[in-house]
Amino acid sequence: MEETINQILKLLDYKYGKEAICYLNYTKDYELMVATILAAQCTDERVNKVTEKLFIKYNKIEDFAECDIAELEQDVFQTGFYRNKAQNIKRSCGQLITDYSKNMPMDIETLTKLAGVGRKTANVILTHIFKQPSIVVDTHVKRVSYRLGLTKEKDPTKIEFDLMKVLPKENWARYNSQIMALGRTMCKGQKPKCGECFLEEHCGKILV
Numbered sequence: 001m002e003e004t005i006n007q008i009l010k011l012l013d014y015k016y017g018k019e020a021i022c023y024l025n026y027t028k029d030y031e032l033m034v035a036t037i038l039a040a041q042c043t044d045e046r047v048n049k050v051t052e053k054l055f056i057k058y059n060k061i062e063d064f065a066e067c068d069i070a071e072l073e074q075d076v077f078q079t080g081f082y083r084n085k086a087q088n089i090k091r092s093c094g095q096l097i098t099d100y101s102k103n104m105p106m107d108i109e110t111l112t113k114l115a116g117v118g119r120k121t122a123n124v125i126l127t128h129i130f131k132q133p134s135i136v137v138d139t140h141v142k143r144v145s146y147r148l149g150l151t152k153e154k155d156p157t158k159i160e161f162d163l164m165k166v167l168p169k170e171n172w173a174r175y176n177s178q179i180m181a182l183g184r185t186m187c188k189g190q191k192p193k194c195g196e197c198f199l200e201e202h203c204g205k206i207l208v
């Protein structure tokens with residue numbers, strides 16, 4: 001198993017490089033939190049389209065914390081689940097101001113106390129803002145890791161812990177963007193292109 005995983009990781013590095021890429025656009029720490037909250041059940045492309053205008057209109061953290069909630073709901077409407085997302089953005093930005101002096105917490109326990117911030121959002125922040133080794137489990141990581149045979153779990157938190165056990169720490173941060181690239185092009189939800197996939201020889205192809 002260890003040898004298979006090493007081969008998979010080597011091929012992922014060769015194909016997609018060793019950089020942990022963030023596909024969400026942001027310039028400020030709290031903007032990455034906002035963008036990741038909006039990315040739940042929504043594509044990164046759509047989120048980037050929405051945040052392009054959003055981050056101009058709300059150009060400081062107080063603008064989110066003190067906003068008119070109905071207006072923010074309209075501004076994030078296109079990302080879906082807009083009522084919950086708007087509430088969480090307003091509340092989490094408020095928490096960052098009042099409880100953390102506008103500084104993003106650097107550990108997962110504190111991050112997940114912020115409204116709307118689960119382990120996925122927290123791990124995105126740890127990976128891209130603080131460069132801490134963490135594994136972001138999104139829909140691609142969930143599906144592809146299962147097919148590869150790296151986990152038998154369906155729950156994102158259990159998958160994250162399974163992956164932490166089998167992947168070397170130095171690969172954690174980039175595993176997400178590598179698997180996202182693979183999931184978007186080869187290992188698609190409905191019809192994985194196994195015949196064209198560079199991982200086929202090493203893949204468990206579980207339930208494919």
Ligand code: SF4
Pocket residue numbers: 144147148186187188192193194195197198199200201203204205206208
């Ligand atoms: S071989 Fe098939 S199931 Fe395995 S990673 Fe490639 S596309 Fe996905």
